[in-house]
Amino acid sequence: MLKNISWIKSTCCFRNANEPCRIIFLLNQGENANEQSNRSGEWRQNSLLGFGVYKIKKGEEFERVIREAIRVGYRHFDTAKIYGNEEALGREIQKSGVPREQIFITSKVWTTDLGYEATKKAFEQSCKKLNVTYLDMYLIHFAGPRYLEAWKAMEELYSEGKIKVIGVANFEIQHLKNVIKSAAHIILRWHLQRGIVVIPKSSNPQRILR
Template sequence: MEDFKTMSLTDTYTLANDVKIPVVGFGTWQTPDGDVAYQATLDAIKAGYRHIDTAAAYGNEESVGKAIADSGVAREDLFVTTKLWNDDHGYEETKAAFAVSLKKLGLDYVDLYLIHWPNPKALRSEWAARNAGSWRAMEEVYNAGQAKAIGVSNFQIEHLEELFKTAVIKPMVNQLFLNPSDVQAELVAFDNEHNILNEAYSPLGTGRIFDVPEVKAVADKLNKSVAQVVLRWSLDKGFLPLPKSTHEARIIENGELFDFVLSADDTAVIDGLTGKFGSHLNPNEAEF
């Protein structure tokens, strides 16, 4: 495991194309557009987060973009991710959707653009061709400098292998449901083999980790919060966690991960939680 003792929110992983990506991102899934998303994003940037993750489907790109503009932090010092939603798969559709996202964010470029979902229900008979079209558009956006990196989200091995058949540039990131309950070990290993960074959304199991007594015992022993312990575990696994909160105190707390270490015994306890609070949704069976 890499030693994170001296790291901070501004330290980075290096993607396959040598772009630097901060090791923890601030997630905005399920954060309502308007004052809530604006203030939470502003609070995160104020707390030292430099990696902000949003998506067209979250419906909060405008508020996130306004917070970025009002933060006083130089654009080049922030890493901003957004994502293509299911309604816009295909070459022309992706080009148009990307332009809309840029406009809503008020940005000239994003640092990372992802295909949010590999196999939308409405496109299930043509998902591979639609992904290929979207990816071709994303490669063009990348080559034009409007996205500094491109990747995918929720893609399983079969979806990645299909994309590889037509891709000129491999995805640099795969954003996945990753937490102690579901580490998707085979997929994570596949991504690592192909130099695709594993980002962890719902790193706290959408809050369900707080009901697990084993983790609370580890947290109490270390005088840390449950969230801090689990986010540190995520970093130790080489993941890039994307914690989400709308409460300033928790936003700050979730970034304070670099002044303690998990022992082998602590890690073993957390590793033993497989299946305790949910698993990833099969994208081939999702009802959207």
């Protein structure tokens, strides 16, 4: 099933052998070869080295740190609703004069905003605070209740062009497997709706039924 996903990038670290502390699953669905090439080029250029803004003090210190990060060449900034600094980050990016298309912004939906409608609302609120019309990457911060409904909402936002890359953070293996199943079904349907021949393979009776 995974070979039907255009591309996946994941990073993980482990506190011990049984406790994954961070997994990111990035899904890029159904683009043609040129679009994949263009977007992967943008990914390499703008996003491989990101600047995290967690726990940076608000006010003058925050402004100074972000200005310096932009000055020395950072173009990927990682924030989240729970960090409480989306608005301040958006303001400094605007003041920098760097064109929006040269900035890669990541934000995350918090556990209290998981669910189909709640996630869409949280996304719009983050965009408003950051003063942008789209996000380069949007992640589910933790696998709280209704995370699969949140993922569905994010897939729709991706299809609408409002998010360039969707993913998750701090997921355990089973949570990630559930998301991959959901994504694989959508990708199969996308191909079938366009008259593209799809030949999935499985020896598992439950997966054959699906």
